[in-house]
Amino acid sequence: MVEEQVLRSTRVVTPEGERPASVAVSGGKISAVRAYDAAVPDGARLTDLGDDVLLPGLVDTHVHINDPGRTEWEGFATATAAAAAGGITTLIDMPLNSIPPTTSTGHLDIKRETARGRVHTDTGFWGGAVPGNAKDLRPLHDAGVFGFKCFLLHSGVDEFPQLSPAELEEAIAELTRFDGLLIVHAEDPGLIDGAPQKQGPKYADFLASRPPAAEDTAIAGLIALAERYRARIHILHLSSASALPLIAEARREGVRITVETCPHFLTLTAEEVPDGATEFKCCPPIREAANQDVLWQALADGTIDCVVSDHSPSTIDLKRKDTGDFAAAWGGISSLQLGLSAVWTEARRRGHSVTDVVRWMSAEPARLAGLGAVKGAIAEGYDADFAVLAPEETFTVDPARLHHRNPITAYAGRTLHGVVRATWLRGRLVAENGSVTAEPAGRLIERPAGGS
Structure with a gap:
Protein backbone atom coordinates (compact mmCIF):
# COMPACT_ATOMS: atom_id res chain seq x y z
CA MET A 1 0.00 0.00 0.00
CA VAL A 2 1.51 3.31 -1.09
CA GLU A 3 1.27 5.93 1.63
CA GLU A 4 0.41 9.29 0.08
CA GLN A 5 0.74 11.62 3.03
CA VAL A 6 1.60 11.85 6.69
CA LEU A 7 0.10 14.28 9.22
CA ARG A 8 2.30 14.85 12.26
CA SER A 9 1.38 16.58 15.52
CA THR A 10 2.57 16.65 19.10
CA ARG A 11 -1.11 16.24 20.05
CA VAL A 12 -3.04 13.52 18.21
CA VAL A 13 -6.30 12.32 19.77
CA THR A 14 -6.51 8.55 19.36
CA PRO A 15 -8.92 6.06 20.99
CA GLU A 16 -6.21 5.40 23.58
CA GLY A 17 -5.82 9.08 24.42
CA GLU A 18 -3.83 12.09 23.28
CA ARG A 19 -0.18 11.61 22.27
CA PRO A 20 2.45 12.77 19.79
CA ALA A 21 2.08 10.76 16.60
CA SER A 22 2.44 10.60 12.84
CA VAL A 23 -0.70 9.52 10.96
CA ALA A 24 -0.20 7.93 7.55
CA VAL A 25 -2.90 8.09 4.87
CA SER A 26 -3.38 5.92 1.81
CA GLY A 27 -6.39 5.73 -0.51
CA GLY A 28 -8.48 7.94 1.75
CA LYS A 29 -7.94 5.66 4.76
CA ILE A 30 -5.65 5.80 7.77
CA SER A 31 -2.98 3.23 7.00
CA ALA A 32 -0.99 3.60 10.23
CA VAL A 33 -0.63 5.60 13.42
CA ARG A 34 3.07 5.68 14.24
CA ALA A 35 5.49 7.29 16.63
CA TYR A 36 5.85 11.03 16.27
CA ASP A 37 9.37 10.81 14.88
CA ALA A 38 8.76 7.82 12.58
CA ALA A 39 10.39 8.10 9.17
CA VAL A 40 8.20 9.50 6.42
CA PRO A 41 7.85 6.94 3.60
CA ASP A 42 9.44 7.82 0.27
CA GLY A 43 7.05 9.86 -1.87
CA ALA A 44 4.66 10.69 0.98
CA ARG A 45 3.81 14.34 1.63
CA LEU A 46 4.41 15.49 5.20
CA THR A 47 2.12 18.02 6.89
CA ASP A 48 3.62 19.07 10.21
CA LEU A 49 0.90 20.56 12.43
CA GLY A 50 3.23 21.51 15.27
CA ASP A 51 1.32 21.73 18.55
CA ASP A 52 -2.12 22.08 16.98
CA VAL A 53 -4.40 19.18 17.92
CA LEU A 54 -5.20 16.58 15.27
CA LEU A 55 -8.57 15.04 16.02
CA PRO A 56 -10.98 12.84 14.11
CA ALA A 369 -25.30 6.10 13.48
CA GLY A 370 -23.69 2.69 13.11
CA LEU A 371 -20.55 4.25 11.62
CA GLY A 372 -18.25 3.47 14.52
CA ALA A 373 -16.07 1.13 12.45
CA VAL A 374 -15.13 3.77 9.87
CA LYS A 375 -15.74 7.23 11.39
CA GLY A 376 -14.98 8.97 14.66
CA ALA A 377 -11.46 7.75 15.44
CA ILE A 378 -7.85 8.18 14.37
CA ALA A 379 -6.98 4.53 14.01
CA GLU A 380 -5.79 2.19 11.30
CA GLY A 381 -8.49 1.36 8.75
CA TYR A 382 -10.69 4.36 9.54
CA ASP A 383 -11.57 7.05 7.02
CA ALA A 384 -8.88 9.72 6.94
CA ASP A 385 -11.24 12.39 8.27
CA PHE A 386 -9.50 14.99 10.43
CA ALA A 387 -9.96 18.36 12.05
CA VAL A 388 -7.05 20.49 13.21
CA LEU A 389 -7.75 22.63 16.28
CA ALA A 390 -5.68 25.44 17.79
CA PRO A 391 -7.20 25.01 21.25
CA GLU A 392 -5.90 28.14 22.97
CA GLU A 393 -6.50 30.61 20.15
CA THR A 394 -9.66 32.71 20.28
CA PHE A 395 -11.96 34.43 17.81
CA THR A 396 -15.07 36.57 17.99
CA VAL A 397 -18.09 35.29 16.09
CA ASP A 398 -19.09 37.46 13.15
CA PRO A 399 -22.25 36.01 11.54
CA ALA A 400 -21.35 37.57 8.18
CA ARG A 401 -18.21 35.43 8.01
CA LEU A 402 -20.02 32.11 8.51
CA HIS A 403 -20.94 29.85 5.62
CA HIS A 404 -24.52 29.43 6.89
CA ARG A 405 -26.92 30.83 4.30
CA ASN A 406 -28.52 33.33 6.69
CA PRO A 407 -26.24 35.45 8.90
CA ILE A 408 -28.00 35.07 12.22
CA THR A 409 -26.81 33.07 15.22
CA ALA A 410 -27.12 33.14 18.99
CA TYR A 411 -23.31 33.15 19.17
CA ALA A 412 -22.89 36.54 17.45
CA GLY A 413 -20.28 38.66 19.21
CA ARG A 414 -19.13 35.87 21.54
CA THR A 415 -15.43 35.18 21.93
CA LEU A 416 -14.72 31.45 21.64
CA HIS A 417 -11.65 29.35 22.29
CA GLY A 418 -10.50 26.88 19.67
CA VAL A 419 -9.83 27.90 16.09
CA VAL A 420 -10.41 25.19 13.48
CA ARG A 421 -7.33 25.45 11.31
CA ALA A 422 -8.18 22.81 8.72
CA THR A 423 -10.43 19.88 7.86
CA TRP A 424 -9.57 16.78 5.83
CA LEU A 425 -12.15 14.44 4.30
CA ARG A 426 -10.81 11.00 3.38
CA GLY A 427 -7.31 12.45 3.12
CA ARG A 428 -8.28 15.51 1.08
CA LEU A 429 -7.98 19.02 2.47
CA VAL A 430 -11.49 20.48 2.21
CA ALA A 431 -11.34 23.54 4.46
CA GLU A 432 -8.59 25.75 5.80
CA ASN A 433 -8.68 28.85 8.01
CA GLY A 434 -12.45 29.18 7.67
CA SER A 435 -12.54 28.83 3.88
CA VAL A 436 -13.66 25.86 1.82
CA THR A 437 -10.68 24.90 -0.32
CA ALA A 438 -12.10 22.55 -2.93
CA GLU A 439 -15.11 21.65 -4.99
CA PRO A 440 -17.62 19.49 -3.11
CA ALA A 441 -15.91 16.17 -2.38
CA GLY A 442 -18.39 14.63 0.03
CA ARG A 443 -20.15 11.34 -0.60
CA LEU A 444 -23.75 10.38 0.01
CA ILE A 445 -23.54 7.63 2.60
CA GLU A 446 -25.92 4.92 3.76
CA ARG A 447 -26.35 2.95 6.96
CA PRO A 448 -23.77 0.17 6.85
CA ALA A 449 -25.10 -3.28 6.02
CA GLY A 450 -25.85 -4.96 9.31
CA GLY A 451 -25.50 -1.61 11.10
CA SER A 452 -28.03 0.20 13.24
Whole structure:
Protein backbone atom coordinates (compact mmCIF):
# COMPACT_ATOMS: atom_id res chain seq x y z
CA MET A 1 0.00 0.00 0.00
CA VAL A 2 1.51 3.31 -1.09
CA GLU A 3 1.27 5.93 1.63
CA GLU A 4 0.41 9.29 0.08
CA GLN A 5 0.74 11.62 3.03
CA VAL A 6 1.60 11.85 6.69
CA LEU A 7 0.10 14.28 9.22
CA ARG A 8 2.30 14.85 12.26
CA SER A 9 1.38 16.58 15.52
CA THR A 10 2.57 16.65 19.10
CA ARG A 11 -1.11 16.24 20.05
CA VAL A 12 -3.04 13.52 18.21
CA VAL A 13 -6.30 12.32 19.77
CA THR A 14 -6.51 8.55 19.36
CA PRO A 15 -8.92 6.06 20.99
CA GLU A 16 -6.21 5.40 23.58
CA GLY A 17 -5.82 9.08 24.42
CA GLU A 18 -3.83 12.09 23.28
CA ARG A 19 -0.18 11.61 22.27
CA PRO A 20 2.45 12.77 19.79
CA ALA A 21 2.08 10.76 16.60
CA SER A 22 2.44 10.60 12.84
CA VAL A 23 -0.70 9.52 10.96
CA ALA A 24 -0.20 7.93 7.55
CA VAL A 25 -2.90 8.09 4.87
CA SER A 26 -3.38 5.92 1.81
CA GLY A 27 -6.39 5.73 -0.51
CA GLY A 28 -8.48 7.94 1.75
CA LYS A 29 -7.94 5.66 4.76
CA ILE A 30 -5.65 5.80 7.77
CA SER A 31 -2.98 3.23 7.00
CA ALA A 32 -0.99 3.60 10.23
CA VAL A 33 -0.63 5.60 13.42
CA ARG A 34 3.07 5.68 14.24
CA ALA A 35 5.49 7.29 16.63
CA TYR A 36 5.85 11.03 16.27
CA ASP A 37 9.37 10.81 14.88
CA ALA A 38 8.76 7.82 12.58
CA ALA A 39 10.39 8.10 9.17
CA VAL A 40 8.20 9.50 6.42
CA PRO A 41 7.85 6.94 3.60
CA ASP A 42 9.44 7.82 0.27
CA GLY A 43 7.05 9.86 -1.87
CA ALA A 44 4.66 10.69 0.98
CA ARG A 45 3.81 14.34 1.63
CA LEU A 46 4.41 15.49 5.20
CA THR A 47 2.12 18.02 6.89
CA ASP A 48 3.62 19.07 10.21
CA LEU A 49 0.90 20.56 12.43
CA GLY A 50 3.23 21.51 15.27
CA ASP A 51 1.32 21.73 18.55
CA ASP A 52 -2.12 22.08 16.98
CA VAL A 53 -4.40 19.18 17.92
CA LEU A 54 -5.20 16.58 15.27
CA LEU A 55 -8.57 15.04 16.02
CA PRO A 56 -10.98 12.84 14.11
CA GLY A 57 -13.45 14.80 12.01
CA LEU A 58 -16.66 15.48 13.91
CA VAL A 59 -19.82 13.50 13.19
CA ASP A 60 -23.01 15.55 13.48
CA THR A 61 -26.12 13.40 13.45
CA HIS A 62 -28.63 16.26 13.86
CA VAL A 63 -28.65 18.79 11.04
CA HIS A 64 -31.62 20.47 9.34
CA ILE A 65 -30.56 21.27 5.78
CA ASN A 66 -34.10 22.01 4.51
CA ASP A 67 -33.29 21.17 0.89
CA PRO A 68 -35.20 20.89 -1.43
CA GLY A 69 -38.21 23.10 -0.84
CA ARG A 70 -36.79 25.52 1.73
CA THR A 71 -33.34 26.06 0.30
CA GLU A 72 -33.59 29.75 1.16
CA TRP A 73 -33.39 28.60 4.81
CA GLU A 74 -30.14 26.69 4.23
CA GLY A 75 -29.28 24.10 1.52
CA PHE A 76 -26.76 21.31 1.00
CA ALA A 77 -24.01 23.53 -0.41
CA THR A 78 -24.07 26.11 2.37
CA ALA A 79 -24.70 23.69 5.26
CA THR A 80 -21.89 21.32 4.34
CA ALA A 81 -19.49 24.19 3.67
CA ALA A 82 -20.22 25.50 7.17
CA ALA A 83 -19.79 22.01 8.58
CA ALA A 84 -16.43 21.51 6.88
CA ALA A 85 -15.17 24.91 8.04
CA GLY A 86 -16.13 23.92 11.59
CA GLY A 87 -14.32 20.56 11.62
CA ILE A 88 -17.32 18.35 10.77
CA THR A 89 -16.65 15.67 8.16
CA THR A 90 -19.85 13.61 8.40
CA LEU A 91 -23.41 14.76 8.97
CA ILE A 92 -26.87 13.23 8.82
CA ASP A 93 -29.73 15.33 7.50
CA MET A 94 -33.07 15.49 9.29
CA PRO A 95 -36.17 14.41 7.32
CA LEU A 96 -38.34 17.48 7.89
CA ASN A 97 -38.32 21.10 6.73
CA SER A 98 -37.57 19.94 3.19
CA ILE A 99 -40.37 19.58 0.68
CA PRO A 100 -41.03 16.73 0.31
CA PRO A 101 -39.99 15.35 3.71
CA THR A 102 -38.02 12.09 3.77
CA THR A 103 -40.98 9.84 4.55
CA SER A 104 -40.87 7.42 1.59
CA THR A 105 -38.23 5.96 -0.70
CA GLY A 106 -39.44 8.20 -3.50
CA HIS A 107 -38.91 11.26 -1.33
CA LEU A 108 -35.48 9.92 -0.30
CA ASP A 109 -34.55 9.66 -3.98
CA ILE A 110 -35.47 13.32 -4.45
CA LYS A 111 -33.40 14.31 -1.42
CA ARG A 112 -30.38 12.38 -2.65
CA GLU A 113 -30.60 13.78 -6.14
CA THR A 114 -30.78 17.30 -4.71
CA ALA A 115 -27.66 16.68 -2.61
CA ARG A 116 -25.60 14.82 -5.19
CA GLY A 117 -22.44 16.67 -6.17
CA ARG A 118 -23.13 19.55 -3.77
CA VAL A 119 -21.84 18.30 -0.40
CA HIS A 120 -18.50 19.17 1.18
CA THR A 121 -18.89 16.48 3.85
CA ASP A 122 -20.04 12.89 3.79
CA THR A 123 -23.80 13.15 4.12
CA GLY A 124 -26.47 10.64 5.13
CA PHE A 125 -30.18 10.85 5.80
CA TRP A 126 -32.68 10.10 8.52
CA GLY A 127 -36.12 8.90 7.52
CA GLY A 128 -39.32 10.19 9.06
CA ALA A 129 -42.09 8.39 10.95
CA VAL A 130 -45.39 10.22 10.40
CA PRO A 131 -49.04 9.21 10.49
CA GLY A 132 -49.84 6.67 7.79
CA ASN A 133 -46.32 5.73 6.70
CA ALA A 134 -45.65 2.64 8.81
CA LYS A 135 -45.55 0.66 5.54
CA ASP A 136 -42.73 2.90 4.31
CA LEU A 137 -40.40 2.35 7.25
CA ARG A 138 -38.88 -0.97 6.18
CA PRO A 139 -38.33 0.15 2.57
CA LEU A 140 -36.62 3.32 3.82
CA HIS A 141 -34.46 1.24 6.15
CA ASP A 142 -33.50 -1.06 3.28
CA ALA A 143 -32.69 2.02 1.18
CA GLY A 144 -30.07 3.08 3.73
CA VAL A 145 -31.54 5.70 6.06
CA PHE A 146 -29.93 5.72 9.48
CA GLY A 147 -33.15 5.62 11.48
CA PHE A 148 -36.46 7.42 11.85
CA LYS A 149 -37.42 10.71 13.42
CA CYS A 150 -40.80 11.47 14.92
CA PHE A 151 -42.50 14.21 16.88
CA LEU A 152 -44.93 13.87 19.76
CA LEU A 153 -46.28 17.40 19.17
CA HIS A 154 -46.52 19.74 16.19
CA SER A 155 -43.20 19.80 14.35
CA GLY A 156 -43.52 23.39 13.20
CA VAL A 157 -44.26 22.41 9.59
CA ASP A 158 -47.54 20.90 8.46
CA GLU A 159 -46.02 18.42 6.01
CA PHE A 160 -44.37 16.49 8.89
CA PRO A 161 -47.21 15.75 11.37
CA GLN A 162 -46.70 14.40 14.87
CA LEU A 163 -47.58 10.84 15.90
CA SER A 164 -50.49 10.17 18.21
CA PRO A 165 -49.84 7.70 21.07
CA ALA A 166 -51.38 4.89 19.02
CA GLU A 167 -49.39 5.83 15.92
CA LEU A 168 -46.21 5.99 18.00
CA GLU A 169 -46.76 2.43 19.20
CA GLU A 170 -47.49 1.30 15.65
CA ALA A 171 -44.21 2.81 14.44
CA ILE A 172 -42.22 1.28 17.30
CA ALA A 173 -43.76 -2.14 16.70
CA GLU A 174 -42.83 -1.94 13.02
CA LEU A 175 -39.26 -0.80 13.75
CA THR A 176 -38.66 -3.67 16.16
CA ARG A 177 -39.23 -6.09 13.28
CA PHE A 178 -35.89 -5.01 11.81
CA ASP A 179 -34.30 -3.37 14.88
CA GLY A 180 -34.62 0.12 13.44
CA LEU A 181 -33.72 3.18 15.48
CA LEU A 182 -36.40 5.72 16.46
CA ILE A 183 -35.17 9.24 17.27
CA VAL A 184 -37.70 11.40 19.06
CA HIS A 185 -38.43 15.05 19.72
CA ALA A 186 -39.60 14.37 23.26
CA GLU A 187 -41.99 16.99 24.63
CA ASP A 188 -45.45 16.10 25.91
CA PRO A 189 -48.12 17.97 23.92
CA GLY A 190 -50.63 18.06 26.75
CA LEU A 191 -48.22 19.73 29.14
CA ILE A 192 -47.15 22.20 26.47
CA ASP A 193 -50.78 23.07 25.72
CA GLY A 194 -51.45 23.50 29.43
CA ALA A 195 -48.49 25.82 30.03
CA PRO A 196 -48.98 29.60 29.87
CA GLN A 197 -48.61 30.73 26.25
CA LYS A 198 -47.86 34.44 26.10
CA GLN A 199 -46.87 36.50 23.11
CA GLY A 200 -44.19 39.13 23.31
CA PRO A 201 -40.46 39.68 23.74
CA LYS A 202 -39.90 38.35 27.27
CA TYR A 203 -37.69 35.28 27.27
CA ALA A 204 -39.05 34.28 30.69
CA ASP A 205 -42.52 33.97 29.15
CA PHE A 206 -41.24 31.73 26.37
CA LEU A 207 -39.30 29.59 28.84
CA ALA A 208 -42.45 29.10 30.94
CA SER A 209 -44.27 27.89 27.83
CA ARG A 210 -41.92 24.87 27.47
CA PRO A 211 -41.57 23.52 31.04
CA PRO A 212 -39.07 20.79 31.92
CA ALA A 213 -41.99 18.55 32.90
CA ALA A 214 -42.98 18.34 29.23
CA GLU A 215 -39.64 16.71 28.42
CA ASP A 216 -39.62 14.57 31.55
CA THR A 217 -43.11 13.18 30.95
CA ALA A 218 -42.46 12.42 27.30
CA ILE A 219 -39.17 10.69 28.11
CA ALA A 220 -40.79 8.58 30.83
CA GLY A 221 -43.36 7.40 28.28
CA LEU A 222 -40.66 6.58 25.73
CA ILE A 223 -38.68 4.63 28.29
CA ALA A 224 -41.78 2.55 29.03
CA LEU A 225 -42.27 1.84 25.32
CA ALA A 226 -38.62 1.00 24.79
CA GLU A 227 -38.80 -1.47 27.66
CA ARG A 228 -42.08 -3.00 26.51
CA TYR A 229 -41.02 -3.52 22.89
CA ARG A 230 -37.24 -3.95 23.46
CA ALA A 231 -36.97 -1.08 21.01
CA ARG A 232 -34.03 1.23 20.32
CA ILE A 233 -35.02 4.83 21.06
CA HIS A 234 -32.83 7.93 20.99
CA ILE A 235 -33.85 11.14 22.76
CA LEU A 236 -33.05 14.23 20.71
CA HIS A 237 -31.76 17.58 22.03
CA LEU A 238 -32.23 17.01 25.75
CA SER A 239 -32.46 20.28 27.66
CA SER A 240 -34.18 19.20 30.89
CA ALA A 241 -31.70 17.99 33.50
CA SER A 242 -34.55 16.64 35.63
CA ALA A 243 -35.07 13.85 33.08
CA LEU A 244 -31.58 12.46 33.65
CA PRO A 245 -32.36 10.24 36.67
CA LEU A 246 -35.10 8.52 34.64
CA ILE A 247 -32.67 7.90 31.79
CA ALA A 248 -29.88 6.68 34.06
CA GLU A 249 -32.15 4.25 35.85
CA ALA A 250 -33.57 2.91 32.59
CA ARG A 251 -30.10 2.28 31.23
CA ARG A 252 -29.05 0.47 34.39
CA GLU A 253 -32.04 -1.82 33.84
CA GLY A 254 -30.99 -2.54 30.27
CA VAL A 255 -33.50 -0.34 28.43
CA ARG A 256 -32.13 0.50 24.98
CA ILE A 257 -32.26 4.25 25.21
CA THR A 258 -29.65 6.83 24.26
CA VAL A 259 -29.65 10.61 24.53
CA GLU A 260 -27.97 13.65 23.02
CA THR A 261 -27.68 17.26 24.00
CA CYS A 262 -26.54 20.28 21.99
CA PRO A 263 -23.90 23.02 22.17
CA HIS A 264 -26.46 25.71 22.96
CA PHE A 265 -27.72 23.87 26.02
CA LEU A 266 -24.14 23.48 27.26
CA THR A 267 -22.89 27.00 26.55
CA LEU A 268 -25.84 29.42 26.71
CA THR A 269 -28.11 30.09 29.68
CA ALA A 270 -31.59 31.52 30.13
CA GLU A 271 -30.25 34.19 32.47
CA GLU A 272 -28.19 35.75 29.67
CA VAL A 273 -30.85 35.78 26.93
CA PRO A 274 -31.97 39.37 26.34
CA ASP A 275 -35.67 40.05 25.88
CA GLY A 276 -36.48 40.17 22.18
CA ALA A 277 -33.35 38.18 21.23
CA THR A 278 -35.21 35.58 19.19
CA GLU A 279 -31.99 34.17 17.74
CA PHE A 280 -31.86 32.26 21.05
CA LYS A 281 -35.25 30.58 20.55
CA CYS A 282 -35.24 26.81 20.21
CA CYS A 283 -37.53 23.99 21.31
CA PRO A 284 -36.98 22.65 23.88
CA PRO A 285 -35.52 25.88 25.22
CA ILE A 286 -32.21 27.04 26.62
CA ARG A 287 -32.67 26.70 30.38
CA GLU A 288 -31.03 28.10 33.50
CA ALA A 289 -27.36 27.85 34.51
CA ALA A 290 -28.09 25.39 37.33
CA ASN A 291 -29.77 23.08 34.82
CA GLN A 292 -26.74 23.39 32.53
CA ASP A 293 -24.39 22.31 35.32
CA VAL A 294 -26.26 19.01 35.63
CA LEU A 295 -26.12 18.41 31.88
CA TRP A 296 -22.32 18.70 32.06
CA GLN A 297 -22.24 16.23 34.94
CA ALA A 298 -24.30 13.79 32.86
CA LEU A 299 -21.89 14.14 29.96
CA ALA A 300 -18.98 13.39 32.27
CA ASP A 301 -20.60 10.27 33.72
CA GLY A 302 -21.90 8.98 30.39
CA THR A 303 -25.63 9.38 30.97
CA ILE A 304 -25.69 11.73 27.97
CA ASP A 305 -24.07 9.97 25.03
CA CYS A 306 -23.21 12.69 22.57
CA VAL A 307 -23.30 16.37 21.59
CA VAL A 308 -24.67 17.33 18.17
CA SER A 309 -25.66 20.67 16.71
CA ASP A 310 -29.41 20.54 16.01
CA HIS A 311 -28.55 23.20 13.44
CA SER A 312 -32.04 24.49 12.64
CA PRO A 313 -31.76 27.61 10.50
CA SER A 314 -34.34 29.83 8.87
CA THR A 315 -34.51 33.06 6.96
CA ILE A 316 -33.97 36.13 9.11
CA ASP A 317 -37.55 37.35 8.71
CA LEU A 318 -38.88 34.17 10.34
CA LYS A 319 -36.93 35.03 13.47
CA ARG A 320 -39.19 38.09 13.83
CA LYS A 321 -36.43 40.45 14.82
CA ASP A 322 -38.82 43.26 13.88
CA THR A 323 -41.04 42.54 16.87
CA GLY A 324 -38.85 40.30 19.05
CA ASP A 325 -41.90 38.12 19.67
CA PHE A 326 -40.68 34.75 20.92
CA ALA A 327 -44.08 33.15 20.39
CA ALA A 328 -44.13 34.05 16.68
CA ALA A 329 -40.44 33.47 15.88
CA TRP A 330 -39.12 30.30 14.26
CA GLY A 331 -37.41 28.06 16.81
CA GLY A 332 -33.90 26.94 15.99
CA ILE A 333 -30.25 27.75 16.66
CA SER A 334 -27.80 28.20 13.78
CA SER A 335 -24.47 26.85 14.98
CA LEU A 336 -23.15 24.25 12.55
CA GLN A 337 -19.81 25.97 11.98
CA LEU A 338 -19.35 26.89 15.64
CA GLY A 339 -20.19 23.78 17.65
CA LEU A 340 -16.67 22.50 18.23
CA SER A 341 -15.36 25.86 19.39
CA ALA A 342 -18.42 26.58 21.53
CA VAL A 343 -18.29 23.25 23.33
CA TRP A 344 -14.52 23.36 23.75
CA THR A 345 -14.74 26.89 25.22
CA GLU A 346 -17.00 25.69 28.01
CA ALA A 347 -15.38 22.25 28.36
CA ARG A 348 -11.94 23.72 29.00
CA ARG A 349 -13.40 26.11 31.57
CA ARG A 350 -14.92 23.15 33.40
CA GLY A 351 -11.71 21.09 33.33
CA HIS A 352 -12.54 18.69 30.51
CA SER A 353 -10.04 17.65 27.85
CA VAL A 354 -10.06 17.74 24.07
CA THR A 355 -10.26 13.94 24.27
CA ASP A 356 -13.59 14.28 26.10
CA VAL A 357 -14.91 16.58 23.38
CA VAL A 358 -13.84 14.10 20.69
CA ARG A 359 -15.75 11.34 22.46
CA TRP A 360 -18.91 13.44 22.70
CA MET A 361 -18.81 15.00 19.22
CA SER A 362 -17.12 12.37 17.05
CA ALA A 363 -16.83 8.84 18.46
CA GLU A 364 -20.26 8.60 20.11
CA PRO A 365 -22.30 10.16 17.27
CA ALA A 366 -20.52 7.80 14.88
CA ARG A 367 -21.47 4.88 17.08
CA LEU A 368 -25.09 6.06 17.29
CA ALA A 369 -25.30 6.10 13.48
CA GLY A 370 -23.69 2.69 13.11
CA LEU A 371 -20.55 4.25 11.62
CA GLY A 372 -18.25 3.47 14.52
CA ALA A 373 -16.07 1.13 12.45
CA VAL A 374 -15.13 3.77 9.87
CA LYS A 375 -15.74 7.23 11.39
CA GLY A 376 -14.98 8.97 14.66
CA ALA A 377 -11.46 7.75 15.44
CA ILE A 378 -7.85 8.18 14.37
CA ALA A 379 -6.98 4.53 14.01
CA GLU A 380 -5.79 2.19 11.30
CA GLY A 381 -8.49 1.36 8.75
CA TYR A 382 -10.69 4.36 9.54
CA ASP A 383 -11.57 7.05 7.02
CA ALA A 384 -8.88 9.72 6.94
CA ASP A 385 -11.24 12.39 8.27
CA PHE A 386 -9.50 14.99 10.43
CA ALA A 387 -9.96 18.36 12.05
CA VAL A 388 -7.05 20.49 13.21
CA LEU A 389 -7.75 22.63 16.28
CA ALA A 390 -5.68 25.44 17.79
CA PRO A 391 -7.20 25.01 21.25
CA GLU A 392 -5.90 28.14 22.97
CA GLU A 393 -6.50 30.61 20.15
CA THR A 394 -9.66 32.71 20.28
CA PHE A 395 -11.96 34.43 17.81
CA THR A 396 -15.07 36.57 17.99
CA VAL A 397 -18.09 35.29 16.09
CA ASP A 398 -19.09 37.46 13.15
CA PRO A 399 -22.25 36.01 11.54
CA ALA A 400 -21.35 37.57 8.18
CA ARG A 401 -18.21 35.43 8.01
CA LEU A 402 -20.02 32.11 8.51
CA HIS A 403 -20.94 29.85 5.62
CA HIS A 404 -24.52 29.43 6.89
CA ARG A 405 -26.92 30.83 4.30
CA ASN A 406 -28.52 33.33 6.69
CA PRO A 407 -26.24 35.45 8.90
CA ILE A 408 -28.00 35.07 12.22
CA THR A 409 -26.81 33.07 15.22
CA ALA A 410 -27.12 33.14 18.99
CA TYR A 411 -23.31 33.15 19.17
CA ALA A 412 -22.89 36.54 17.45
CA GLY A 413 -20.28 38.66 19.21
CA ARG A 414 -19.13 35.87 21.54
CA THR A 415 -15.43 35.18 21.93
CA LEU A 416 -14.72 31.45 21.64
CA HIS A 417 -11.65 29.35 22.29
CA GLY A 418 -10.50 26.88 19.67
CA VAL A 419 -9.83 27.90 16.09
CA VAL A 420 -10.41 25.19 13.48
CA ARG A 421 -7.33 25.45 11.31
CA ALA A 422 -8.18 22.81 8.72
CA THR A 423 -10.43 19.88 7.86
CA TRP A 424 -9.57 16.78 5.83
CA LEU A 425 -12.15 14.44 4.30
CA ARG A 426 -10.81 11.00 3.38
CA GLY A 427 -7.31 12.45 3.12
CA ARG A 428 -8.28 15.51 1.08
CA LEU A 429 -7.98 19.02 2.47
CA VAL A 430 -11.49 20.48 2.21
CA ALA A 431 -11.34 23.54 4.46
CA GLU A 432 -8.59 25.75 5.80
CA ASN A 433 -8.68 28.85 8.01
CA GLY A 434 -12.45 29.18 7.67
CA SER A 435 -12.54 28.83 3.88
CA VAL A 436 -13.66 25.86 1.82
CA THR A 437 -10.68 24.90 -0.32
CA ALA A 438 -12.10 22.55 -2.93
CA GLU A 439 -15.11 21.65 -4.99
CA PRO A 440 -17.62 19.49 -3.11
CA ALA A 441 -15.91 16.17 -2.38
CA GLY A 442 -18.39 14.63 0.03
CA ARG A 443 -20.15 11.34 -0.60
CA LEU A 444 -23.75 10.38 0.01
CA ILE A 445 -23.54 7.63 2.60
CA GLU A 446 -25.92 4.92 3.76
CA ARG A 447 -26.35 2.95 6.96
CA PRO A 448 -23.77 0.17 6.85
CA ALA A 449 -25.10 -3.28 6.02
CA GLY A 450 -25.85 -4.96 9.31
CA GLY A 451 -25.50 -1.61 11.10
CA SER A 452 -28.03 0.20 13.24
